[in-house]
Amino acid sequence: MKELKVQPIKDGTVIDHITAGSALKVLNILGISKNPTATVSILMNVKSEKEGKKDIVKIENRELNPKEVDKVALIASNATINIIRNYSVKQKHKVSLPDTIKGIVRCANPNCISNLKEPVEPAFRVVSKNPIKLRCYYCEREMEDVAGNII
Amino acid sequence: MKQGFDGRDIISIKDLTKADIEHIINVSKEMLPIARGEKKSGLLNGKILATLFFEPSTRTRLSFESAMNRLGGNVVGFATSKATSAEKGETLADTIKMADAYSDVIVLRHPNEGAARLASGFSSKPVINAGDGAGQHPTQTLLDLFTVKTEKKRIKGNNIVLVGDLKYGRTVHSLTYALAMFNATLTFVAPETLQMPKEILSHLKEKGIEFRQSSSLENVIPDADVLYVTRIQKERFPDPEEYAKVAGTYRVDLGMLSKAKKDMIIMHPLPRVDEIAPEVDKTRHALYFKQAFNGVPVRMALLSLVLGTVK
Numbered sequence: 364m365k366e367l368k369v370q371p372i373k374d375g376t377v378i379d380h381i382t383a384g385s386a387l388k389v390l391n392i393l394g395i396s397k398n399p400t401a402t403v404s405i406l407m408n409v410k411s412e413k414e415g416k417k418d419i420v421k422i423e424n425r426e427l428n429p430k431e432v433d434k435v436a437l438i439a440s441n442a443t444i445n446i447i448r449n450y451s452v453k454q455k456h457k458v459s460l461p462d463t464i465k466g467i468v469r470c471a472n473p474n475c476i477s478n479l480k481e482p483v484e485p486a487f488r489v490v491s492k493n494p495i496k497l498r499c500y501y502c503e504r505e506m507e508d509v510a511g512n513i514i
Numbered sequence: 515m516k517q518g519f520d521g522r523d524i525i526s527i528k529d530l531t532k533a534d535i536e537h538i539i540n541v542s543k544e545m546l547p548i549a550r551g552e553k554k555s556g557l558l559n560g561k562i563l564a565t566l567f568f569e570p571s572t573r574t575r576l577s578f579e580s581a582m583n584r585l586g587g588n589v590v591g592f593a594t595s596k597a598t599s600a601e602k603g604e605t606l607a608d609t610i611k612m613a614d615a616y617s618d619v620i621v622l623r624h625p626n627e628g629a630a631r632l633a634s635g636f637s638s639k640p641v642i643n644a645g646d647g648a649g650q651h652p653t654q655t656l657l658d659l660f661t662v663k664t665e666k667k668r669i670k671g672n673n674i675v676l677v678g679d680l681k682y683g684r685t686v687h688s689l690t691y692a693l694a695m696f697n698a699t700l701t702f703v704a705p706e707t708l709q710m711p712k713e714i715l716s717h718l719k720e721k722g723i724e725f726r727q728s729s730s731l732e733n734v735i736p737d738a739d740v741l742y743v744t745r746i747q748k749e750r751f752p753d754p755e756e757y758a759k760v761a762g763t764y765r766v767d768l769g770m771l772s773k774a775k776k777d778m779i780i781m782h783p784l785p786r787v788d789e790i791a792p793e794v795d796k797t798r799h800a801l802y803f804k805q806a807f808n809g810v811p812v813r814m815a816l817l818s819l820v821l822g823t824v825k
Contacts, residue, residue, distance in 0.1 A: 474647050476628040481605050483632060501628025502649055503526060505713065 386418035520822035558587035564617035565591030577809035678744035
């Protein structure tokens with residue numbers, strides 16, 4: 364019988380050490396699910412020595428800019444980004460939260476103007492990275508439940 | 515680097531430094547004779563203020579309009595969102611772009627938090643926040659500081675007692691941040707369920723500001739220099755029974771003032787319901803109506819500063 368498993372990719376990006384169960388959210392945050400031009404493999408609940416279980420995302424023939432991927436730290440603070448060229452890791456980068464977040468998370472305050480039909484993207488300043496705490500640029504409220512408010 | 519006022523938005527008290535606030539207070543003092551109508555001024559001749567009030571207001575709107583008129587400027591605007599395009603579904607961003615084209619400075623009150631910050635992004639003219647939902651109301655804080663400063667000569671060193679709804683009241687939050695910049699001693703009096711939020715208390719601890727909390731007003735009145743009373747807002751309580759439990763907890767009357775310092779002043783952002791008995795109005799302690807008047811010189815100062823006619 365032919366064994367089916369996810370093969371190493373030749374060129375592209377591997378996002379490793381994603382918090383188990385968060386792979387689809389990661390794709391959402393990166394906007395990859397909206398524009399699927401590349402071949403994307405998703406592995407969920409893979410056994411991991413460090414984390415017990417983790418998710419992995421492999422994107423073929425596309426190199427993500429590590430800075431662009433930093434926003435993944437919002438839901439998967441241990442994720443690493445590996446740029447693969449000709450089957451070997453050319454660049455490794457551990458995600459770290461940027462100082463500002465725009466358009467990924469909505470404000471938890473239902474009365475915030477950014478939750479109304481206005482031509483603006485929600486925007487936050489990162490006031491604490493561990494635990495993650497965001498302050499809304501508009502209403503100035505601080506928010507801790509980030510995962511629950513991802514757009 | 516020191517930021518000038520010309521063209522600047524006034525959105526949140528946190529955007530202002532201590533030096534900024536001191537400058538606004540000094541300019542406000544110079545405006546007093548004009549605010550009282552004793553002196554005429556053409557400082558803002560030919561300038562137009564747009565007052566966009568999506569929510570009702572008496573003092574804030576009238577004092578802004580009075581301030582603009584006293585300085586020779588003109589006012590356009592509306593006092594309720596009814597009969598405006600907002601009722602037809604226009605975005606705030608579009609309304610602001612229109613006001614930007616028709617005026618030189620915009621004053622905005624809106625029921626949603628963050629509205630003024632959003633407006634500042636769509637206007638090339640300065641935007642002054644006149645209250646955004648339960649958010650910020652910086653001009654109220656500035657007139658409160660101006661009142662303490664003019665009555666007590668300085669802000670530092672005074673024991674300021676804040677009483678009432680300290681949990682939801684936007685006025686007391688902004689005022690606490692500002693008083694912390696000036697090293698005032700703070701006392702918070704509220705029922706346990708309406709005490710000052712933790713994040714504000716930890717901000718005070720970080721800044722090394724002396725404060726205490728109490729649920730008894732009687733105990734703290736004797737050493738108060740300023741008693742800042744606020745209304746417990748009925749609209750904040752989802753359950754009328756919960757409101758009934760705390761409503762009327764604190765009422766300042768003549769009996770309660772018998773142990774107060776002679777020069778203790780009572781302030782209130784108004785409107786009051788029954789937290790200050792009308793009999794108190796005639797005492798030397800009552801300063802709330804003068805405080806409301808102070809909105810005029812302070813708003814005159816702000817308008818002249820952001821319009822660049824006063825440096």
